[in-house]
Amino acid sequence: MLTSLGIWDIAIIVFYFVIILWIAQWASRSKSESQGAVDYFLAGKNQGWLVVGASLFASNIGSEIILGVSGAGARANMPMANFEIIAALVLILLGWVFVPFYLRTGVYTMPEFLEKRYSKACRSYLSVISILAYVITKISLIIFAGALVFETIGVPFWTGAIITVIATGFYTVLGGLKAVIYTDMVQAVILLIGTIAVTWFGLHHLGGWNEMIQVISQASELPENPPVERFFNLWRPMLDTEYPWTGMLFGAPILGIWYWCTDQYIVQRTLSAKDVSNARKGALFAGYLKLLPVFIFFIPGVIAYALLQKGEISFSMENADQALPAMINGFLPMGLKGLAIAGLLAALMSSLSSAFNSSSTLLTIDFYQKYRPNASQKDLVRFGQLATIVLVIVSLGWIPFMKSLMGGGIFHYLQSVQAYISPPIAAVFLFGLLYKWINARGAIVALWTGFGIGIFRLVTEFLKNEGTIVVQNDSILGMFLGINFLHFALFLFIFCAVVLMLVSKMSQPQPDDVLEMVTFQRKSKRTGLKWSTDIILTIILIVLVLILWWIFSPWGMAG
Template sequence: MVDLISLDYVIIAGYFLLVFGIAAWATIKEKVNSSSSDYFLGGKNVGWFVIGASLFASNIGSEHLVGLAGSGADSGVAVGQFEILAGFMLLLLGWVFVPFYVRSGVFTMPEFLEKRYSKGARTYLTWVSIIAYILTKISVTIAAGAIVFTAIGVEFWTGALIIVIATGVYTIFGGLKAVLYTDMIQMFVLIGGSIAVTVYGLQALGGWGELQATVGDSYFDMWQPMDHPDFPWTGILFGAPILGIWYWCTDQYIVQRVLSARNIEQARKGTIFGGFLKMLPLFLFVVPGIIAYALSQKGMLTLESNDQSLIVMVKAMVPAGLRGLVIAGLLAALMSSLSSVFNSCSTIFTIDVYKRWKPETPEKKLVVIGQIATIIMVGIGLLWIPFMENVSDSLFVYLQSVQGYISPPIAAVFLLGIFFKRLNGQGAMAALLTGLGIGTLRFVLEQMQSSLSGVVLEFATFNFLHFAIFLFVVCSAVLVVVSLMTPAPAAEQTDGITFERGVQTESGKKRGDTLLTIILIAIIAALWIYFS
């Protein structure tokens, strides 16, 4: 348990007051409950800084802090590849997808799929998204956050309930605007707390050079061999981007932030800013895990579990009085990601389920439906927590592997759909259902692997990133073949939402964004070269 003093509790209390103050200000000032656009998309007048900060803060949940540090302690910087690649994916979101999303005027990603393909595609993505949020976002985030509370002496389920209630209150009443502005504040708290852990850990160990000498070169190599169980270089190079396209470019949880932008330019700038921020987790979350492992090798601390690396570091290395800042950072990570998924999930349910069922529903009633949907999703997420430990021993790898089963077909229909106007709704549905069937089969067989053998065992156990490549290729082939065998889509399904007919933003406003993009790519290349 992490020992806290009065100053720590004052800092934590101050953090909660700040978050609720900002949320209340955003709720009252912006009158977010006046319409569905205000509540779900922040009035579509949000600027780039808030968007970028929210992209970062909502992505970095407690499961990332716990999981990235744990993976860092277990196998080094290889897990940081997901964070580095996120920079590329955010550039893809800003330069490729954003113009079509913003110009289409949609509220949700399922709604965009209906515009491009069919009602069936919209229905599929609606329910896959809702189920995925429950299995891989809401429950995992609540569980990881409860672990943080356990570390400061609060019982697990009590901590989970505190998290849900505290986050749910401002999310339910404030909508996306409250989520965005609290995310911006939480970004600073999160980064500040993480820097404290890294600095004090390195100081105790004796510096960067001592860290490298203690753990060895293999811990600082991002490019692992093809047979690596979790992060083979082939999977990272070809499989991880597929997961990245789904998560960063097509998932409501992330894309809802850019949909709130006042225009395409602000949305693109926000994604570039978010890309720069995503270079930080390697040093702020993964490296502390490696430091914890190095300290344990020297007998300076004891690790009972790698997933406890961050908490053990906080207890052993960060002085009392500053631990409150670190705990506040952990809570910031938790609350930002949890509030984001609450809002996104309620948006999809309200717009893609309820409004389709009752299209004449008044604006204010849609807001109420969204608030009720949030409460229901939270309850389901809490019920799922006890079952998670039976799926995987590693929190972060569990999250990534489940995404690997559902992301390839979705990535295929979105990515190919904006490039090739000939693709149609029949092809999209065939690809989505094929992906669902193969992904479900893989998931079921993976749970039965102890009783399998031969080719079936190979199929059930080969690396989830390699599986993502396989499934993406299969679904893309199905999408293309079925589309070519059936009638071409109507003009309204391609005009303005495919590259053949897309109208881009003014080129004069892109110069600064282009320069920043080149700088970000150079940073990514430098990190890949250094950690190789």
Template sequence: MLDLELLDIAVIGVYFFCIFWIAIRVARKNKNGDDSTGYFLGGKDMGWFVIGASLFASNIGSEHLIGLAGTAASSGVAVAQFELLAGIILLLLGWVFVPFYIRSGVFTMPEFLEKRYSKNTRAYLSVISIVAYILTKISVTIAAGGIIFQAMGMDFWTGAVIIVLITGIYTTVGGLKAVIYTDMIQMFVLIAGSLVVTVVGLFHLGGWSAFTAGLDASYFSLWKPISNPDFPWTGIIFGAPILGVWYWCTDQFIVQRVLAAKNIQQARKGSIFGGYLKMLPLLIFVIPGVIALALSQKGELLLNTPDDALPMLIKVLMPAGLKGLVLAGLLAALMSSLSSVFNSCSTIFTLDIYKKIKPESTEKHLVLVGRIATVGLVFFGLLWVQFIDNISDQLFKYLQSVQAYISPPIAAVFLLGIFFKRLNSKGAMASMVTGFVLGIARLIGEVNKTDLQGAFFYFCDINFLHFAIFLFVICVAVLILVSLLTQRPNYAQIEGVTFHKMSMIDTRQDLILSGILVCILTSIWIYFS
């Protein structure tokens, strides 16, 4: 219990009112809201600032709010590597993928796969994406919202229903434009609330020097040895980027934001801005976890589990009003993530599944189906949350890791498909099916690895980042080999989605900003080495 005062509740209430008011106003002003472009891609007139803000806000979920601080409290800042690497992967999105996505005119990532390969690859990615969204992103975010309300003294289910209804209503009514603009506002609330925790915590400890002097230097190192079970440097350098390419460059949940851009330049600038924002989680999510550890060692804070780090910091350090601001920031992160997954999932269902079954559907009918799909996602998300309590913590952790095990083949077919026109649909399907089978085998084996021996045990026990490298290499080999052994694709048909006929649009300003971002990341790596 966080012992909220009236001022805290008032701050949270004002936040909810503002978000709802902005969403409804945006929805009313969206003149193209009754056609698929207006509803699913926000009218394709988004600028770089709102795109970058939405990329950041949509990405921040329960694993960031609780998981980053909790992991940092137990093992230090190394967990921030995934956030920092995301900045570089976002440059890859902006400079390499965006030109092909925008020029091809696609609405979804499965649609892009169909243009590059075949209908079968589109169907595969559509089904995999929707199932993964419902089983992981939607249910976990709803549960996290319920937990936050529970900490505020409210019943878990009451809190879960409140966050789902508010988010579901403005997502259903306003479509992507409402999601993106509310994401922008939520970004400010999230950063402000989280930054307050860091600043107050450092001030309480006597500043940065006193903070770092009070803990072992290993807690401030981003680089861990190969033997580290969680963050081996080999996995960070070679494995994490594979998962990053899948998430930041090929997942509808993220890429839908750049698809809504006015043009390639705005989409790329938005990606670069998002890369800068991804430098912040080290400061606003990870460092607070280490601060909680330092306070616990001083006896000023009790950590029963590492995941208590952020909640306990809020309870112990935040005065009335600021506590409400921080909680509003946490709710902002959850709501932006939830609204984004609602919209992305309904887009895939409507355009990649329903429209394939009913190709004669009118634009207005497709928008209606998208809204109904969002309502359905709200229902299934709430339904699935009920089963979370009946799943062991360990099994639920494995369920979450499914995405890490199915992402390498998807990254392979997208990344290589853009650069090598000789790759065909048979190679793509063989690669994705091979990756899926090996990934599921790893998941099943990981659950039962205590009964395994020898090579089978190693296969299921190897660090998941090292496994991602192995799986990616296998999928690339299958993709290339099967493609070369079968008929080449129709080059004229795929010329708009492969590199040989496309050139990147360069601007001096974007190149300079990208270079500065790389320098910032390099400086962080050196300082925390």
């Protein structure tokens, strides 16, 4: 699928790259030499809520999210959009529950916090698993999606992948987290403008909302096409094989807690805030932004499906992740096409730069500094830059294996893999903050047990899809693999929580003085609720989520 770019399209894309590289250079020049690693990995710890919130949103919204969610729209898989809406609620947890502990302890990384709460063994576990997760669910997937974007403008897949890596890695290595979060802020604006423009122009070209509904309704008369109500319903029956409402309501938040509240990739942005108030407001701001993808990512996919039915654009429903590029390629006028591609590139580069920086932070702080405690600040920064290069090479090597697991599309792959590795981590963090009697032995046993079960599911599913092994559906293994991935996440979370509690009860508790900074302390004297801007913003955000859930339901206006 190739697209022809006009002079204004090329000018907009070039201008985008110039702005991003200029910001990266400015961030690099303004870096304080005395701060060293603090400035490089945590942007000097003096960022305001607007920068933190925009960076949280831009880091999360990569090309893989945009292409995956729009592809879900074309497939009539609206429950996928629930991951975006639920993220808004989980970001409330990040701001109110987790952030105060992270900033109070002054940690650089999440594994470092886990050591303060539990032990060095738990820190080592999370460091290794996080880096593994970045390779199989973040860096390689972002590169893969970025290569698809480059294919849209006629660049071969692997050439696009290499360009993606070099362009993004350059400014990430140059300026560290400060370059990442300030470019994120600009890229968030660009990707919002680009996707809003595509949505508006696509709907206008189609003839409006009512015309879209009519086209989809006519198409649904054919048995191979989904009914129109399936495009606008977030909730499916409990026995649905893909997105049951029980799995979405109780399983998806577990993935969210791991991703938004305990993952270095995301939390590092809040660690750069100047104080708890700015970190919390940044998380809430990102929560509001996370309500937008339903309208600017998912709905364009539905529009693309309607345009496909009218013969206005062309793409294969077997590869519906190409729905949005097909819209860009199909009819956008000169200038707007360049803006849309710049938006996709902005999403791509912001997510990839965040993954690079968080990966290098983990490798530097949790491994290199641990074994070389006397390393200079300059040595730490240099090692972080080198670590990024190594991770890029490994991630490129994972892409061929990743393709075999992506039968349900990019976004489905991302969420299903996270469902296999996130429950034990979410359980250890959440219960560790709430209960002082949860100890290091319980945590490490729960982590490794949950990891073993999750990886067994991932590997056997891969072998089954490849045809390496044959599994009967009525066998024990067949029933194990047949569990919906969201239900699997819920069951694994409960199992790990039980293991965590039982082992902790059977072993020696940790000293109270060690846990003072990393667990909730029960106060004997209760104070009344004090209204604040943060509380009001939180309540409004919850209400908006409930409204969206009602609108896109069988009983709501869209349903």
